[in-house]
Amino acid sequence: MPRNIVIVGGGVGGTLAANLIARKVRSGEAEVILIDEDGRHIYQPGFLYVAFGQKRPASLSRPVQPLLDRRVRLMRAKAEKIDPVAQVVKTNQGDVSYDEVVIATGSHVAPEEVPGLKEASHHFYTMEAAESLRDVLRGFGGGRVVIGVAGVPYKCPPAPLEFSLMLDAQLREKGLRNKTEMHYVSPLPRVFPIESVSEVVTPMMEARGINIHTFFNAESVNPQKREVTSLEGETLPYDLLVLIPPHRGARLVQDSGLGDAGGWIPTDRHSLRALEHPHMFVIGDATNLPISKSGAAAHFEADTVAANLLADLRGEAMEHQYQGRVMCFLETGGGRATLLNFDYNHPPHPPKPSRLYHWQKAAFNQVYWWTLPQGRLPGEKRPPKRGAHQSTPEGTRDSGD
Numbered sequence: 001m002p003r004n005i006v007i008v009g010g011g012v013g014g015t016l017a018a019n020l021i022a023r024k025v026r027s028g029e030a031e032v033i034l035i036d037e038d039g040r041h042i043y044q045p046g047f048l049y050v051a052f053g054q055k056r057p058a059s060l061s062r063p064v065q066p067l068l069d070r071r072v073r074l075m076r077a078k079a080e081k082i083d084p085v086a087q088v089v090k091t092n093q094g095d096v097s098y099d100e101v102v103i104a105t106g107s108h109v110a111p112e113e114v115p116g117l118k119e120a121s122h123h124f125y126t127m128e129a130a131e132s133l134r135d136v137l138r139g140f141g142g143g144r145v146v147i148g149v150a151g152v153p154y155k156c157p158p159a160p161l162e163f164s165l166m167l168d169a170q171l172r173e174k175g176l177r178n179k180t181e182m183h184y185v186s187p188l189p190r191v192f193p194i195e196s197v198s199e200v201v202t203p204m205m206e207a208r209g210i211n212i213h214t215f216f217n218a219e220s221v222n223p224q225k226r227e228v229t230s231l232e233g234e235t236l237p238y239d240l241l242v243l244i245p246p247h248r249g250a251r252l253v254q255d256s257g258l259g260d261a262g263g264w265i266p267t268d269r270h271s272l273r274a275l276e277h278p279h280m281f282v283i284g285d286a287t288n289l290p291i292s293k294s295g296a297a298a299h300f301e302a303d304t305v306a307a308n309l310l311a312d313l314r315g316e317a318m319e320h321q322y323q324g325r326v327m328c329f330l331e332t333g334g335g336r337a338t339l340l341n342f343d344y345n346h347p348p349h350p351p352k353p354s355r356l357y358h359w360q361k362a363a364f365n366q367v368y369w370w371t372l373p374q375g376r377l378p379g380e381k382r383p384p385k386r387g388a389h390q391s392t393p394e395g396t397r398d399s400g401d
């Protein structure tokens with residue numbers, strides 16, 4: 001009797017994993033079922049450009065169905081609970097039992113965790129927030145801007161820095177930079193979780209007159225006084241506040257008791273199997289792995305999830321190992337970008353920002369819909385090996401957890 005392989009979540013990780021599994025599964029061996037809440041796939045990296053009025057929101061959202069291999073059955077339903085002992089996903093459309101499950105439910109922002117943040121701060125980590133920020137930026141005539149991160153881990157660590165550098169460039173173009181004071185706050189001892197990237201980006205920010213405040217753990221925002229205060233006791237006034245809210249794992253994960261305090265599922269860093277549940281694999285933001293919460297990480301994890309899940313289903317040894325690979329671009333403003341290419345053992349060494357990387361990122365944003373979710377990207381180059389810079393796995397942490 002065919003068995004059930006269930007993937008929960010139709011974002012980057014879930015769609016790609018479902019497609020790769022469907023391609024490898026033998027005829028009659030198992031049914032591949034993808035459960036997604038609203039049946040739409042959102043390209044979140046585009047939110048950054050929505051905030052600057054450079055992309056239309058409608059271009060970032062498509063139905064999941066056409067992205068799926070014909071052997072994947074899409075079930076549009078909200079998963080409400082996962083019972084890892086009975087091996088059942090309970091949904092608002094009925095229960096689905098599984099032999100193997102992939103959790104690909106991503107993360108969500110939790111602004112309510114910092115008093116005053118929801119009322120007072122802007123961000124661009126959801127479509128609605130990015131559109132609202134775009135409208136605010138259109139009317140911005142100068143003043144004191146405070147940008148940063150209100151908690152770790154947060155997805156796409158480059159994005160808040162990209163926003164700062166792009167805003168600096170946009171204000172210069174509009175002749176508003178000399179009327180604007182820019183401040184960047186980070187809860188970490190540096191502007192970016194990985195030291196080698198901070199070493200490159202910090203001088204760029206300083207050269208553009210962006211004031212940096214490290215060890216700034218946002219404790220509360222006072223919307224009346226327009227001030228943000230840190231746990232460390234620093235208070236910064238602002239005219240425009242753009243703080244990325246704290247992130248949490250999916251509510252489903254929390255409701256099912258599968259996650260840690262942040263809602264991240266303890267996951268084996270190499271096999272990508274859940275540490276406590278033998279027939280459960282985890283991909284993308286949902287893991288507790290010490291790497292970026294990024295589409296790029298989900299992309300490089302998908303091969304391992306597909307291969308090990310099928311090995312487990314067949315009672316074979318799981319031989320595939322994820323090595324912590326991530327590769328993404330970092331926009332530096334003015335139509336330039338650099339590249340972050342790294343894994344557990346090789347921290348990134350971003351090259352000099354250039355127009356080439358900016359155009360590569362722009363091209364990727366276009367071809368995304370026909371390549372990554374279907375697993376059609378050619379194998380990229382390995383991260384450069386620089387023996388002198390090899391670090392411990394902890395040295396490559398960039399999700400800040």
Ligand SMILES: Cc1cc2nc3c(=O)[nH]c(=O)nc-3n(C[C@H](O)[C@H](O)[C@H](O)COP(=O)(O)OP(=O)(O)OC[C@H]3O[C@@H](n4cnc5c(N)ncnc54)[C@H](O)[C@@H]3O)c2cc1C
Nearest residue numbers: 009011012013037044045079106156284285293294295296
């Ligand atoms: C502003 C911004 C810029 C970014 N830039 C980049 C970048 O340049 N490069 C990069 O690599 N990454 C970037 N990212 C991060 C990237 O988008 C995410 O890390 C990635 O989408 C995570 O993939 P995922 O599959 O884990 O989760 P998601 O893509 O978030 O998908 C989760 C899916 O699970 C579904 N789901 C959740 N709960 C349930 C439930 N209970 N039942 C059914 N379905 C459910 C959701 O509907 C969704 O479809 C950026 C993110 C943001 C916000």
